[in-house]
Amino acid sequence: MTKKHGPWTIDSVRTAYENPWITIRHHEVTRPDGKPGVYGLVNFANRAIGILPLFADGTVPMVGQFRFPLGRDTWEIPEGGGPKAEDPLLSAQRELKEETGCTAGGWHEYGQSDLSNSVTDERAHYFLAWDLTQGEAAPEPDEVFQYKRVTLAELLADIHAGRVDDALTQLCVLTAITKARAGELPDVPSRIILDQVG
Structure with missing residues (x-):
């Protein structure tokens, strides 16, 4: 099997490792410079989901958990994975409920x-959630969460100071602020955001 792939040529591909969440594929390639090479690619079974939930008082529920790849605890907005065949909104609603106990009207x-x-095909979808009702979290058996609420202004300061370094959290927060300032979000969450960070 030889196949053009942009400026690359894929000469062969094999599955090097697979589990229910990821598949690692080893590619023998001809590089754009014409020389032989290899390329490893991690394919994700799920899409990534990030949720920025906004209480009316401008607070955001945060989830603390031990991240195995990093070997340390992190603080993040609610996030997780959703099957690619599932509507991303349904995945977001489930993740918010599982991790924080919250349901959202908006x-x-x-x-x-x-x-x-550079090494994965993982794609993330991010959602705003508002008109929140607090309930009981329902984590999966392998999940152990801490929970706190911080103001959006505090969360933004923690991102700038490097205390919250999760990429999806940073993307969701900074994109929401930028879009609120540009008038590109629904009225209710936009007001909550702008009341916090201007």
Whole structure:
């Protein structure tokens, strides 16, 4: 099997590793410079989902958890994965409920991005959630969460100071602020955001 792939040529591909969440594929390639090479690619079974939930008082529920790849605890907005065959909104609603216990009366998808396009095909969808009702979280058996609420202004300061370094959290917060300032979000979440960060 030889196949053109942009300026690359894929000469062969094999699955090097697979589990329910990822598949790692090893490609033997001809590089754009004409020389032989290899390329490893991580394919994700799910899409990434990030939710920026906004209480009317300008606070945001944050989730703390131990991240295995980093070997440390992190603070993040609610986020997770959703099957590619499922409506991303349904995935977002489930993740918000599982991780924080919150349900939302208002939802708006406001961005997508490729999270690490040099080695993965993982694509993220981000949502605003507002008109929140607090309930009981329902984490999956392998999830252990901490929970806190901070103002959006505090969260933005923590991002700038490097205390919140999760990429999806940063993308969701900074994109929401930029779009609120540009008048590109629904009225209610836009008011909450602008009341906090101007």
